Amino acid sequence: MTAAPAQPFDDACYLALKARDARFDGRFFTGVTSTGIYCRPVCRVRTPKRENCRFFPHAAQAELAGFRPCLRCRPELAPRNGLVGSHPAWSMQDASSILAHQAARLLDNPLSWGDSAPGVAALAQRLGISDRHLRRIFEAHFGVSPLRYLQTRRLLCAKQLLTDTPLPVAQVANVSGFASVRRFNTVFVGHYGLQPTQFRRDRAVASQGAPGGISVQLAYRPPYDVAAMLSFFQTRQLAGTEVVTLAPGQSGVARTLSVDIAGQRLCGWLSAGFDEAHHRVNLTMSESLMTALPQVMAAVRHLLDLDADPQAINAVLHDDFPHGDGLRLPGTLDGFELAVRAVLGQQISVAAARTLCNRLVARFGEPITTPISGLTRFFPGAQVLAQATGDDLGQLGIVKQRQNAIIALARAVADGQLTLHPGAPLAPTLSNLQALPGFGDWTVQYIAMRALGWPDAFPAGDVALHKALAVQHEAHLAKAALAAASAWQPWRSYAVMRAWARLSDAPPSAKPAFKASEYSH
Numbered sequence: 001m002t003a004a005p006a007q008p009f010d011d012a013c014y015l016a017l018k019a020r021d022a023r024f025d026g027r028f029f030t031g032v033t034s035t036g037i038y039c040r041p042v043c044r045v046r047t048p049k050r051e052n053c054r055f056f057p058h059a060a061q062a063e064l065a066g067f068r069p070c071l072r073c074r075p076e077l078a079p080r081n082g083l084v085g086s087h088p089a090w091s092m093q094d095a096s097s098i099l100a101h102q103a104a105r106l107l108d109n110p111l112s113w114g115d116s117a118p119g120v121a122a123l124a125q126r127l128g129i130s131d132r133h134l135r136r137i138f139e140a141h142f143g144v145s146p147l148r149y150l151q152t153r154r155l156l157c158a159k160q161l162l163t164d165t166p167l168p169v170a171q172v173a174n175v176s177g178f179a180s181v182r183r184f185n186t187v188f189v190g191h192y193g194l195q196p197t198q199f200r201r202d203r204a205v206a207s208q209g210a211p212g213g214i215s216v217q218l219a220y221r222p223p224y225d226v227a228a229m230l231s232f233f234q235t236r237q238l239a240g241t242e243v244v245t246l247a248p249g250q251s252g253v254a255r256t257l258s259v260d261i262a263g264q265r266l267c268g269w270l271s272a273g274f275d276e277a278h279h280r281v282n283l284t285m286s287e288s289l290m291t292a293l294p295q296v297m298a299a300v301r302h303l304l305d306l307d308a309d310p311q312a313i314n315a316v317l318h319d320d321f322p323h324g325d326g327l328r329l330p331g332t333l334d335g336f337e338l339a340v341r342a343v344l345g346q347q348i349s350v351a352a353a354r355t356l357c358n359r360l361v362a363r364f365g366e367p368i369t370t371p372i373s374g375l376t377r378f379f380p381g382a383q384v385l386a387q388a389t390g391d392d393l394g395q396l397g398i399v400k401q402r403q404n405a406i407i408a409l410a411r412a413v414a415d416g417q418l419t420l421h422p423g424a425p426l427a428p429t430l431s432n433l434q435a436l437p438g439f440g441d442w443t444v445q446y447i448a449m450r451a452l453g454w455p456d457a458f459p460a461g462d463v464a465l466h467k468a469l470a471v472q473h474e475a476h477l478a479k480a481a482l483a484a485a486s487a488w489q490p491w492r493s494y495a496v497m498r499a500w501a502r503l504s505d506a507p508p509s510a511k512p513a514f515k516a517s518e519y520s521h
Contacts, residue, residue: 013055017041022222022279023311026078029056031067038062042279043073060144060152068192069159071199076156077219077280080108080307099127100141103134107150110294111302111421120146126425154178155191157294162199164216167290169196175291213271213284213371216297220281220306225326226251226274228501229304232330235350236341239358240365240377252281254372257299257333258381259292266292267378269370272300281306286370302331302422302453313455313491317498320488324498335420335451336413337379342446343405343438344398359396364388385410405438412436422453441478449493458485458492468499 009028016024024041031038031054038056039045056062059075069075103123123146124134138146158176161167167175173184188196227246233253234244243254252273259266268286275282281304289296301307305328314325332338340360345353364380385406393403412418418432429452433444441461448457459465460478469484488495 010055014050014053018047025219025221026080029059029062029075031056031062031065036067037070038067039070040073040075040078043070045072058142060149063152063191064144064148076160077217079219079221096137097141100137103127103138103146106423107153109423110298111423159199161293162196165214175293213286214290215282215284218281218283218301218306220279221310222279223310223326226276228327229330236354238361240361241379243374254375255333256368256375256378258378259295261292269372269375271372299333303333305329305331313494316491317488317495321498324501327497327501329493329497330450331453332450336382338451339409339420339447340406342443343402346443356398363396382410382413386414401438408436420451424452426454454493456490456492464503465496465499468503
């Protein structure tokens with residue numbers, strides 16, 4: 001949208017604004033010159049006159065132009081821009097465009113930086129370019145500097161924490177990425193004209209989701225097939241670590257979770273419930289995770305694929321998958337856990353893989369007490385499984401090849417040689433995975449899909465995928481699948497989900513007796 005001519009872009013935005021079209025939420029913001037406020041397209045206030053509207057693809061641009069965020073629609077709740085927040089602009093041919101969008105994606109995602117604070121120098125080094133070149137291409141594509149973009153993200157994050165949580169102002173400043181409370185107060189007042197504490201006047205009760213928890217909202221763009229997403233998770237849910245509910249008005253997923261922040265391990269639980277009428281997820285988490293709130297929110301957005309841009313994806317896939325417009329790409333809260341589960345799911349059924357995972361959790365998972373029935377254990381972390389022996393895993397029914405793969409994976413993650421999250425560099429991560437024993441192309445591509453959030457992953461050797469795509473050339477199945485999928489780039493991961501869903505909807509007589517990769521579909 002940033003490259004579109006101003007007039008057609010503005011005209012299209014005003015039509016979406018008048019319709020309060022949730023499909024465009026987060027894709028642009030409206031600055032109203034008569035009020036000095038900028039809003040989301042779904043804001044319920046009276047529609048401003050066309051001559052009073054200025055339209056911006058990014059919140060940072062609206063704030064640079066002197067507009068303040070609306071207190072009613074709350075721009076900080078909007079989904080990330082589809083090309084920036086969730087998926088890089090793979091389809092763009094211009095190298096500088098790709099770099100600029102990759103930089104914005106890294107700045108958007110707190111999971112990308114671990115314990116370190118993002119900065120222009122670190123970002124440039126991550127992308128393999130100079131500071132000067134990064135600033136030049138970023139400003140050319142977004143109209144703001146990387147620092148300004150990052151500062152807007154931090155301010156909007158702080159605004160949400162001040163509004164929705166009981167965190168002290170000093171803690172909000174720290175969690176949002178500001179170096180000091182003084183700096184935070186100065187920037188906040190300078191941009192918004194209010195002291196941080198004034199944003200708490202209408203703060204909602206933080207514990208409405210469950211006892212001992214705090215609640216925030218996460219928006220998404222429709223269409224979203226909630227039932228399909230939760231059914232995917234429910235089929236694979238593990239006893240003690242997750243509870244999936246599919247019921248009218250109560251659809252959601254609850255999980256135990258541990259995160260590492262500044263060398264400290266934080267343990268707790270979360271519950272994410274869908275509010276389909278308002279296109280949002282109500283997230284409640286234990287107070288023990290409060291200081292990792294931005295990271296947890298980003299992880300849940302990845303888990304449920306809340307930042308996907310259905311319009312861009314459906315433009316490529318709809319003709320071949322007309323009934324899959326609402327399907328999303330299931331992510332994960334823990335990339336290491338997903339990788340272990342992928343290894344255990346090789347060449348066996350979903351049910352058999354879940355049985356092995358349940359045994360692993362029962363044997364190695366740390367217990368926890370939560371207010372949510374059924375949440376009693378953590379999935380074992382890399383440090384724990386790195387100390388396990390082949391005999392320990394063999395007693396659970398895990399064959400030797402999988403034992404070696406899990407232990408090698410755990411040691412690589414525990415030693416910091418391998419990180420598995422959406423901000424991890426793609427090519428080196430895939431290469432490091434392929435170097436581990438027991439990690440073939442299917443497993444690596446599946447991890448790329450769900451742990452790294454790569455929209456163009458494609459497990460070409462998947463047997464279920466061959467059936468769904470009606471691949472006929474028995475001698476070269478993977479090659480034929482790749483050829484069939486070439487038209488779906490850069491969204492082949494989503495095409496895989498739609499192909500598996502189409503197979504699941506087929507009558508039983510049409511389904512194959514799978515002998516490989518069944519855990520995927």
